[in-house]
Amino acid sequence: MTAIEIRNVSKTFGNYTACRDVNLAIAEGEFVTLLGASGCGKTTTLNMVAGLEDASSGDILMGGRRVNELSPVERDVAMVFQNYALYPHMTVARNISFTLKMRGVPSSEIKERVEKVAAALELSTMLERLPAQLSGGQQQRVAIGRALVREPRYFLFDEPFSNLDANLRLKMRAEVKELHQRLGVTSIFVTHDQEEAMSISDRIAVMNGGRIEQLGTPEEIYARPATRYVATFIGSPRIELAAGEIGADGAIKVGAAAIPLPTGAGLAPGRPVDFGIRPEYVALGDSGIPATVRLVQPVGPTTHVTLDWEGGTLLASLPGFVRLNSGMPVKAAIDSRHLLIFDRQSGERLSH
Ligand SMILES: Nc1ncnc2c1ncn2[C@@H]1O[C@H](COP(=O)(O)OP(=O)(O)OP(=O)(O)O)[C@@H](O)[C@H]1O
Ligand SMILES: [Mg+2]
Numbered sequence: 502m503t504a505i506e507i508r509n510v511s512k513t514f515g516n517y518t519a520c521r522d523v524n525l526a527i528a529e530g531e532f533v534t535l536l537g538a539s540g541c542g543k544t545t546t547l548n549m550v551a552g553l554e555d556a557s558s559g560d561i562l563m564g565g566r567r568v569n570e571l572s573p574v575e576r577d578v579a580m581v582f583q584n585y586a587l588y589p590h591m592t593v594a595r596n597i598s599f600t601l602k603m604r605g606v607p608s609s610e611i612k613e614r615v616e617k618v619a620a621a622l623e624l625s626t627m628l629e630r631l632p633a634q635l636s637g638g639q640q641q642r643v644a645i646g647r648a649l650v651r652e653p654r655y656f657l658f659d660e661p662f663s664n665l666d667a668n669l670r671l672k673m674r675a676e677v678k679e680l681h682q683r684l685g686v687t688s689i690f691v692t693h694d695q696e697e698a699m700s701i702s703d704r705i706a707v708m709n710g711g712r713i714e715q716l717g718t719p720e721e722i723y724a725r726p727a728t729r730y731v732a733t734f735i736g737s738p739r740i741e742l743a744a745g746e747i748g749a750d751g752a753i754k755v756g757a758a759a760i761p762l763p764t765g766a767g768l769a770p771g772r773p774v775d776f777g778i779r780p781e782y783v784a785l786g787d788s789g790i791p792a793t794v795r796l797v798q799p800v801g802p803t804t805h806v807t808l809d810w811e812g813g814t815l816l817a818s819l820p821g822f823v824r825l826n827s828g829m830p831v832k833a834a835i836d837s838r839h840l841l842i843f844d845r846q847s848g849e850r851l852s853h
Contacts, residue, residue: 503565504529504687505550505655510559512545512711519545521711523559530685532678536698537708538734543691544659546708550689551657552576563655576655579648583660587632587643593619594628597646618646621676638665642673649680656681656688662697674701695735699723707731724839729775729848732841738805742777743812744845753842755812758790763837766851773845780805780818782836785825789834790815794825808833 505527512520520542527533535543548554550561552573561568568576587596594615601611619625622642632640641664648656658677662670678701681688692698698705699719706713707722707730715727726732732740745753745760749770752759760776762768785806792815796807804823808815808831815833825831842851 502529503527504531504563505689506560506562507546507550508560508562510546510549510556510561512542512549512554513557519711520549523711523713525706525713525716527687527689530687532681532688532690532701532703534690534692534698534702534705535708536692536695536705536734538693541708542711543693543708547580547657547659547689547691550576550655551578551580553580577653578655578657579651579653580657580659581645581648581661583663587640587647589632592629592631593624593635593643593646596632596643597624597650600647600651614650614652615646618650621649621680622646638669641665645673645677652684653686656686656690658688658690660692661690663692663694670697677701696737699735707734709734723779725850726841727850729843729850732777732843732850736779738780738816738818740777740779740841741814741816742775742843743815744773744775745812747772747774753840758811760790760835760840761837762842763840766842768842768851772851774842774851775845775848776840776842778815778835778840780816782839783815783817784834784836785817785819785823785831786834787832789832792831792833794827794829794831796827797823797825799823 503526507523507525510520510523523546535546537543545554549556552571556569563576597618598611598615619628622645624642624646627635645661662673665673674697702719704716704718705722706716709730715722715731722731723735726735743755745755747768747770748754751762753762753776790810792808792810794806795809798805799822803818803820806817806819806825808817817833843849844851
């Protein structure tokens, strides 16, 4: 069943359009992320779902019912923001339990629920402190705890981890995902961090300039990006694209170099394209395109190697640590089945 539906929603501020014809149907229990660069309309979209912002046109539906005119409270959403002000004069425990108290939940149950949430968020030893006695990251965890403890119908997260240090961010990601697996609350999560989006979401809506450019599972948007923009936005290290032209002989021509096309690509010769390959599908060996090593960056499980070739820059992710030096000539073998080929003009993907 569809839990939340955003139907042809646009939002204008004066004559600036922040969201344009956004359509998104989120299933009951699904975890969907709005992903995109700063200013692409993520927060505006989320705020319209929350009821904090009116849609200029279009409909927001929850549980099949149009909610455009309903207040945030009537929508039964809990929101976690990047900078969520806690009540400064209340302890952590009271901050978390405040809304439960307001609703008349029995105090024994409140205690149990607060303790459970505090344990999940590693706040158990801080329950009697005031917000001023916590670090920024700890305060943010209290804000998350305050939303979690309510067990609302829908969770909306707006970059909740962006003020946390890298380790804590990874930990919180896992916490939120596990919590979602356990409780199954329909959630919309906003981030500009593609890796965060990939690791936490059932589906991702990649936004660009106020539109949803692609909606799909993490695997779909990674392996089959609909556009050049999505291909380069998703993936770390970032995919490098090169400009070429479809040749008559089943290859992409880049100057004197030829990159074999996958069989059955069915692309008309002479067509200008941009193309690239994810770094894990590039191997260095005895055959392939001539290239020169520019940079070698080991990260542990893999080593990122930046290569220069006729088409510009090419990245290879090689397993483990490798013995390569800057300036070394190599041959880069590309697994053609994983080539991503885009129409130069429209930026849309041509390969399947
Ligand atoms: N109240 C407002 N008045 C005018 N313009 C606004 C208003 N709120 C947002 N905008 C503009 O709408 C666009 C989308 O803003 P939004 O906050 O939704 O972006 P975002 O994707 O959340 O970005 P970020 O990652 O930086 O948080 C931006 O260009 C922003 O400047
Ligand atoms: Mg935002």
